[in-house]
Amino acid sequence: MIAETVCSAVSAAGLGIAAVTAYRKRFLAAARIAAYALVPIGLVMTGVVEWLADTAFSPVAWAGFGVLGVSWVLFMTTRAVERRRGGTRKERKEARAAAQRDAVAPGAPAPSLGAPSRPAAQPAPRPAKASRGGDDDFSDIEAILKKHGI
Secondary structure (H helix, E strand, O other), rough: HHHHHHHHHHHHHHHHHHHHHOOOHHHHHHHHHHHHHHHHHHHHHOHHHHHHHHHHHOOOHHHHHHHHHHHHHHHHHHHHHHHHHHHHHHHHHHHHHHHOOOOOOOOOOOOOOOOOOOOOOOOOOOOOOOOOOOOHHHHHHHHHHOOOOO
């Protein structure tokens, strides 16, 4: 009963402020204030305020909110642990399988029991640069230093 009275008073005050704002020729702001002012009375008329008042004084409702809180904490904890481990069970299983496949060095041929059917691909040798007596390693560094005036 008191909640309905308070909501009605708040709505009446809000509509009064909206009327004063409209008198000052600020119609858009007045319409917005009137919209906010009508919300409490609308909640009273739909019964939401009565339901909230009944819920606020119900121990069963508060126990339900506690259960929802525990559920939320468990959900967030499991999500955090899942992120630290690297995803879902399926993703971890695929990662383990990929790690076992990649256990052999990338350039090494796949192990087999029989003779290889074709020769393993050898990396092509890089052509040697024509350098000044083996200081091609330092030519890049010299070029950078000269570029910066050092």
